[in-house]
Amino acid sequence: MKNAITPKQIAVLLFVFLTGSSIINIPAPLILLSGNEAWICLLAAAGLGMLLLIPLVGLARRFPGMDFVEYGSKLLTRPVAVALGLLLLMLQIHTVAGIVTDISMFLKSSMMRNTFFGYFTILTSLAVALTARVGVGRFAGMFGLLMISVMLFVVFNISLASPGVHPNFLLPILDEGVKPVLHGIYFIYGFPYGELALFCMLLPYVRFGDKDRIGAKMTLAVALNAASLLAVTLATVLVFGPIAGERKYSMFEVARTVYVTEIFERLEALMGYSMIVASFMKATIVLFTAHLTLNSVLKLPRDNRQLLFPLAFFTALISLAAGFRGEAYWNFIVSGIHPLWVLTCGTVPLLVAYAVSLARRRAA
C-alpha cells in the first residue's frame, strides 16, 4: 500500500502527537489547576491514555487496513458510522485550528509582540497543509528527526536550569483535597491523552503482522511522553514554586532563567523553535487524519487529496475568528470545553465501536 508505515513509525508519530504542543503548553495550566499535585494528574491521565490504546489497537487488529468509519460501518451500520465519523471530524477540525491558534498566540505574546497574529495563523496553516499533502509515509520519517531536536533542546534547557531549583517547592501536597487532582486529570485527559483516539484513522496505514507488538510500542510512546511531561512539569514547579501556574509557556519561561556565564543565555529562542516545530508536527498529523475522515465519510479513495486545501483553509479561518475573541475565551475553550469535546467526539465513539465488536465476537 502506498504511504504504508511501520509499527515503529506509528509509535514515533504517537509520541510526536502526544508531546507536540503539550510539552510547552501543559505544565502551567495544569499546575494552576492542580498545584503541586500536577504530577499525580499526569500519571493518572497517562494511565487512562494507555487504557484507551486497548480498544484502539484491538479494533485495528480485528479490522486490518480499515479505518474507524469503515469498521464502524460493519459494526454499527453505515449511517451510524458516518454520524460518529462526522463527530470525529468536528473534533479534528477544532484540534487543528486550536493548535494553530496556540502557535499564533505564543508568538504574539512571547516573541513577536508587534506582529498581527493573523500572519502566523495563515503561514502556519499553509505549512501544515503542504506537509500533510505529501502523505504520512513521507512526513512520518521526517518528524522523528525533528522530534529528536525538540527533545534535545528541552533536556538541555532543563539541565541548564537545574542550579535554580528549590526542592522545597514540591510541598505541600493534597492540601486542598482531591478535587484539584480530579480537575487536573479532567484537563490533561482532554489534552493530550484523550486525543489519541484520532489514531483510529491512521492505523490502517500500518503494516503489521500477528507477531508485531504494535500495542507495546504505542504504550512505550505514551510512557515516554508521560515521562517527558513529568520532567517538564516538575522542572517548572521546582524553578518557579508558587508562581509556576502563572508562567504561561513554562519551558519558555524556564529558559529565560538560564544564565551560565555569558555563553548560555537567551535560550528561550531554542524553546520557541521547539514549541513551534512540535506544534506544527501535531497539527500536520491531525489535519491528515481529518482529511482521511472526510474521505472515508464521503466514500472517496484514501489517497484522494482534493479536499485537503479547502479543509486547511477552513481551519485557518476558524483559528483567526477564535483569535479575535480574546485570550479569556480561548482559555475557557482549552481548559473547559476541549476535554468534554474529546470525550464525547473522540473517546465515546471508539468505546462504542469496541463494545459492539466485543459483543459480536462473544455472540459468534
Place this chain on the structure above:
Amino acid sequence: MRLLLFAALVGFLAHDWTVGGLRSARPRVKLVYALLLAAAGYHMLIVMGTINAPSYYDLFVRIYGGGAKRIIAHLKP
C-alpha cells in the same frame, strides 16, 4: 493579511483545478469543496468584521459551555 489569505486561496484553487484534478472530480467532491469554501468565507466575513455572527467555536461553546462550567464548578475545591 487579506492579501495573504487571497493569495493562498487563489494558489490552492489554481493547483487543485489543474494539477489536483478537481475539474474532473466527482460531483460530491466539488460540492464538499464548495461547502468548505463557503464555510471559510462565512468565517472570513466574521474576521473582517463585515458580519457579527456566531463562529464554529461559538456553536460548540453553546453546546458544551453549560456542561463544562458545571464540571469546573464541581471540581473547584
